[in-house]
Amino acid sequence: MAKKLHYFDTIIGLAEPIRYILHYGKHKFEDVRYKREDWPIKSVKDSLPYGQLPLYEEGNKSLNQSLAIAKYVAYYSKLVPTDPWEQAVLDAVVYNIYDFFKFVGAYLKEQDPVKKQELKKQILYEQVEYFFSRFEKELKNNNGYFGGKLSWADFVFVGIIEAANYFLGEKVESKYPYIKALVQNVQNLPGVKEYIASRKVEPL
Numbered sequence: 001m002a003k004k005l006h007y008f009d010t011i012i013g014l015a016e017p018i019r020y021i022l023h024y025g026k027h028k029f030e031d032v033r034y035k036r037e038d039w040p041i042k043s044v045k046d047s048l049p050y051g052q053l054p055l056y057e058e059g060n061k062s063l064n065q066s067l068a069i070a071k072y073v074a075y076y077s078k079l080v081p082t083d084p085w086e087q088a089v090l091d092a093v094v095y096n097i098y099d100f101f102k103f104v105g106a107y108l109k110e111q112d113p114v115k116k117q118e119l120k121k122q123i124l125y126e127q128v129e130y131f132f133s134r135f136e137k138e139l140k141n142n143n144g145y146f147g148g149k150l151s152w153a154d155f156v157f158v159g160i161i162e163a164a165n166y167f168l169g170e171k172v173e174s175k176y177p178y179i180k181a182l183v184q185n186v187q188n189l190p191g192v193k194e195y196i197a198s199r200k201v202e203p204l
């Protein structure tokens with residue numbers, strides 16, 4: 001069945017973990033990308049169920065919400081545990097990293113340069129410390145992966161860290177050895193490594 005992922009041309013963002021998982025699983029998919037500067041493309045936006053990207057299509061079915069898509073495509077690569085408790089633990093992981101990323105989203109939206117700098121400072125000195133000390137502890141207690149072994153949550157986590165680094169212009173994980181190791185491990189996975197080598201990062 002034909003698979004298509006629709007997102008912006010930006011290589012860093014909510015669709016990047018999905019792209020990683022699809023490349024890791026060696027899935028053929030059409031990577032449909034829209035230029036930010038062309039957005040909103042009325043015909044596309046109007047066709048989206050909630051007006052936003054990413055959107056995933058498989059045959060005549062379609063799915064929105066980045067986390068739902070990432071988890072779904074991960075099933076095919078045995079990256080989702082069967083045990084309901086283990087699944088819930090990983091769901092919590094991805095919501096936790098998204099909770100951190102909300103602060104980055106607020107920073108991106110802020111137009112006032114003084115307030116923007118203040119938000120950046122708060123992220124780097126308060127939110128990173130708060131969230132990352134906890135992520136680090138989880139990884140340390142679980143063999144370096146959130147679920148004890150590689151799972152879809154690790155891909156989402158790494159993709160979101162990359163997005164935060166890109167938008168903030170900082171390496172937010174630099175003081176956290178377990179997080180750094182996870183980022184490197186995921187980025188070096190077969191399929192992901194080649195994809196990363198082939199992508200072009202546009203400057204902000």
Ligand SMILES: N[C@@H](CCC(=O)N[C@@H](CS)C(=O)NCC(=O)O)C(=O)O
Nearest residue numbers: 014040051052053054064065066067
């Ligand atoms: N909760 C949604 C958020 C989707 C979202 O915020 N998409 C943004 C890009 S990252 C978007 O489509 N923005 C353009 C618009 O709203 O027109 C998800 O995780 O997929």
